[in-house]
Amino acid sequence: xxxxxxxxxxxxxxxxxxxxxxxxxxxxxxxxxxxxxxxxxxxxxxxxxxxxxxxxxxxxxxxxxxxxxxxxxxxxxxxxxxxxxxxxx
Amino acid sequence: xxxxxxxxxxxxxxxxxxxxxxxxxxxxxxxxxxxxxxxxxxxxxxxxxxxxxxxxxxxxxxxxxxxxxxxxxxxxxxxxxxxxxxxxxxxxxxxxxxxxxxxxxxxxxxxxxxxxxxxxxxxxxxxxxxxxxxxxxxxxxx
Numbered sequence: 001x002x003x004x005x006x007x008x009x010x011x012x013x014x015x016x017x018x019x020x021x022x023x024x025x026x027x028x029x030x031x032x033x034x035x036x037x038x039x040x041x042x043x044x045x046x047x048x049x050x051x052x053x054x055x056x057x058x059x060x061x062x063x064x065x066x067x068x069x070x071x072x073x074x075x076x077x078x079x080x081x082x083x084x085x086x087x088x089x
Numbered sequence: 090x091x092x093x094x095x096x097x098x099x100x101x102x103x104x105x106x107x108x109x110x111x112x113x114x115x116x117x118x119x120x121x122x123x124x125x126x127x128x129x130x131x132x133x134x135x136x137x138x139x140x141x142x143x144x145x146x147x148x149x150x151x152x153x154x155x156x157x158x159x160x161x162x163x164x165x166x167x168x169x170x171x172x173x174x175x176x177x178x179x180x181x182x183x184x185x186x187x188x189x190x191x192x193x194x195x196x197x198x199x200x201x202x203x204x205x206x207x208x209x210x211x212x213x214x215x216x217x218x219x220x221x222x223x224x225x226x227x228x229x230x231x
Binding site: 014015017018019021022023025026029030041058073074076077078079080081082083085087 | 093094095096097098099101103104105106107117118119120135138139171172173176177178197200201203204205206
């Protein structure tokens with residue numbers, strides 16, 4: 001069905017980017033209620049415990065972040081719904 | 090084999106991964122919520138939108154049934170997911186990966202659906218796995 005193997009084909013900073021993205025994501029999730037009050041129904045970009053951008057349009061936000069920071073692979077971006085929902089999985 | 094994850098204050102485990110879909114020309118970093126109850130790994134609508142995936146190019150899969158109801162799925166083939174493992178990348182080659190697509194006219198629900206996370210399910214975890222957490226960092230031994 002699927003197989004695994006290790007690889008060194010990726011750029012050397014991919015591990016660093018993924019680790020930073022993971023940390024940014026959980027901090028964004030931890031602050032979701034605060035972000036919901038400030039940026040309802042907007043995409044919020046989060047890095048290093050700070051909101052680094054927000055917009056209702058994802059492509060506009062992405063373009064603005066790329067202009068400002070260049071690569072944004074490590075930035076956590078999430079749509080913050082104004083409606084609070086419980087995630088039951 | 091260890092996969093690294095990160096833990097929220099509420100105990101959710103998010104796993105960062107590099108997703109590569111060759112047929113769609115996509116290579117992007119994203120995060121998955123670890124869900125041991127999910128039969129399959131699945132990409133949410135919000136993430137599909139952010140990745141720029143065009144559903145019209147994909148074949149429809151079996152409907153997905155969750156606690157919240159049913160939704161359509163679409164199938165992407167030959168996907169690789171790379172996870173961080175002890176400072177390296179572990180690559181999992183998947184013949185198929187599914188994307189969720191809810192059909193609804195409710196504008197509030199449409200917006201809420203954008204915030205759903207993608208899920209890392211048992212097709213990656215397998216039958217034998219151990220999840221350890223120190224409250225900040227998680228390791229998933231698969």
